[in-house]
Amino acid sequence: MTYCVGMLLDAGIVCLSDSRTNAGVDHINTFRKLTVFERPGERVLVLMSAGNLALTQTLMSLLRERLAAEGPSLHTVPNLFEAARHVGDCLREVHARDAEALKEFGIEFNASFILGGQILGEEPRLFQIYAAGNFIEATRDTPYFQIGEAKYGKPIIDRVIRPDTALDEAAKCALISMDSTIRSNLSVGVPLDLLVLRTGALKVASHTRIDADNAYFDMIRKRWSDSLREAFHALPSPDWLAD
Amino acid sequence: MTYCVGMLLDAGIVCLSDSRTNAGVDHINTFRKLTVFERPGERVLVLMSAGNLALTQTLMSLLRERLAAEGPSLHTVPNLFEAARHVGDCLREVHARDAEALKEFGIEFNASFILGGQILGEEPRLFQIYAAGNFIEATRDTPYFQIGEAKYGKPIIDRVIRPDTALDEAAKCALISMDSTIRSNLSVGVPLDLLVLRTGALKVASHTRIDADNAYFDMIRKRWSDSLREAFHALPSPDWLAD
Numbered sequence: 429m430t431y432c433v434g435m436l437l438d439a440g441i442v443c444l445s446d447s448r449t450n451a452g453v454d455h456i457n458t459f460r461k462l463t464v465f466e467r468p469g470e471r472v473l474v475l476m477s478a479g480n481l482a483l484t485q486t487l488m489s490l491l492r493e494r495l496a497a498e499g500p501s502l503h504t505v506p507n508l509f510e511a512a513r514h515v516g517d518c519l520r521e522v523h524a525r526d527a528e529a530l531k532e533f534g535i536e537f538n539a540s541f542i543l544g545g546q547i548l549g550e551e552p553r554l555f556q557i558y559a560a561g562n563f564i565e566a567t568r569d570t571p572y573f574q575i576g577e578a579k580y581g582k583p584i585i586d587r588v589i590r591p592d593t594a595l596d597e598a599a600k601c602a603l604i605s606m607d608s609t610i611r612s613n614l615s616v617g618v619p620l621d622l623l624v625l626r627t628g629a630l631k632v633a634s635h636t637r638i639d640a641d642n643a644y645f646d647m648i649r650k651r652w653s654d655s656l657r658e659a660f661h662a663l664p665s666p667d668w669l670a671d
Numbered sequence: 672m673t674y675c676v677g678m679l680l681d682a683g684i685v686c687l688s689d690s691r692t693n694a695g696v697d698h699i700n701t702f703r704k705l706t707v708f709e710r711p712g713e714r715v716l717v718l719m720s721a722g723n724l725a726l727t728q729t730l731m732s733l734l735r736e737r738l739a740a741e742g743p744s745l746h747t748v749p750n751l752f753e754a755a756r757h758v759g760d761c762l763r764e765v766h767a768r769d770a771e772a773l774k775e776f777g778i779e780f781n782a783s784f785i786l787g788g789q790i791l792g793e794e795p796r797l798f799q800i801y802a803a804g805n806f807i808e809a810t811r812d813t814p815y816f817q818i819g820e821a822k823y824g825k826p827i828i829d830r831v832i833r834p835d836t837a838l839d840e841a842a843k844c845a846l847i848s849m850d851s852t853i854r855s856n857l858s859v860g861v862p863l864d865l866l867v868l869r870t871g872a873l874k875v876a877s878h879t880r881i882d883a884d885n886a887y888f889d890m891i892r893k894r895w896s897d898s899l900r901e902a903f904h905a906l907p908s909p910d911w912l913a914d
Contacts, residue, residue, distance in 0.1 A: 579823055579855070580822055582823065583854060583855055586855065587900060587903075588899075588903050596909055596912040599912055600903070600906060603909075604903070604906075611829065612829065622909075633912075644910075647907075652902070653830060655906070656830055656831075656902065659901075659902055660831050660844065661840075662898065663898070664890075665837075665843045666843060666846075667887075669838055669839040669842055
């Protein structure tokens with residue numbers, strides 16, 4: 429399993445992904461699920477993936493091959509919408525090649541992606557791309573996307589993320605959301621990739637690898653847990669059940 | 672969809688269920704999912720259900736029929752383990768009658784249950800019963816079960832419920848867990864059934880129907896939301912992202 433979240437804010441984009449992959453409980457591995465495509469000053473794109481690792485890795489290889497080839501690539505598409513289309517097109521190529529063979533083994537064509545970034549001439553944009561290669565775009569009403577094991581970490585995002593949330597607050601929220609997910613789902617785990625893009629900078633502002641001994645994440649996990657318990661105990665209990 | 676949670680505590684049992692059913696977004700209805708079987712002073716059992724409503728209703732009717740018939744019933748089985756077996760047996764009767772016909776329409780035999788209570792001569796016990804009629808029992812390590820849309824409301828339970836949690840605190844936790852679920856999943860909704868059993872009482876201690884204008888639930892929802900936001904803002908943001 430996987431958990432990735434991308435947030436589109438006025439101040440920029442925050443992306444967080446875990447790195448655990450599993451094919452059954454005895455095939456647990458660490459693979460980076462967040463990839464950056466950058467031409468500083470002109471464009472910066474980040475792609476996060478969930479699903480079948482063979483499929484998502486194949487897509488990443490295809491996208492990288494295209495960078496060096498004739499025709500559209502993530503380094504040449506004119507805007508983020510065309511970047512999402514390009515990812516969708518490449519994904520459909522993977523589907524055309526592999527889906528039937530997988531089906532014979534009863535394996536679903538399971539892959540989803542979050543693509544975010546900024547290309548010179550437009551604002552930052554964020555897309556969620558489905559296995560069929562179609563996609564949706566984040567808006568001010570729904571300024572974030574999650575892929576993979578999304579449910580445990582969704583409530584805190586719904587409660588605090590707004591378009592005007594600051595980047596550091598959004599990163600904190602993403603880490604708390606990840607903490608809730610890691611606690612509840614063994615197949616999501618550190619190290620994490622936390623990437624921040626600032627609106628207008630057209631380059632990566634910060635890319636942090638967070639492992640088990642990261643002091644900030646450790647502090648957040650403990651204090652958030654303590655805060656929740658304190659908040660819980662501070663609320664009155666139903667009086668009709670008093671002893 | 673559905674959300675039900677049952678908690679086994681030293682002081683007794685807390686059960687909470689929603690009442691929304693849906694068959695597509697334009698068939699939303701309200702059905703009680705929590706049923707009590709009680710012979711005050713001798714036994715009290717509570718059964719909560721999730722899954723296909725036609726199947727779970729059929730099971731409830733079968734269980735009620737058995738109360739008046741010869742042979743085992745929830746009023747005569749000697750202990751909770753045999754009660755769980757009886758529910759499993761009746762569920763297998765439903766499966767034998769209906770599963771094949773449903774399969775022809777591509778409908779899965781989808782039903783799960785939480786059975787809790789106390790029968791004179793033993794401590795309170797709590798079971799989760801699967802569609803196949805097999806079941807597991809709660810222990811001090813895992814003192815609660817959830818059925819239906821379990822993920823959104825799981826983190827708070829994991830954080831606060833222990834066997835020595837008081838009944839009113841556990842009820843508060845169940846309601847907060849339900850609140851997180853209702854906020855995230857449209858197919859879970861009020862009114863709620865909150866049922867509390869006290870160890871040794873062998874009758875229902877409290878059965879409360881909580882609807883949209885219940886003052887306590889409304890207060891809990893607002894104050895929990897405020898507390899989470901306050902706790903979030905009180906935590907330091909990652910300093911490596913400061914502007």
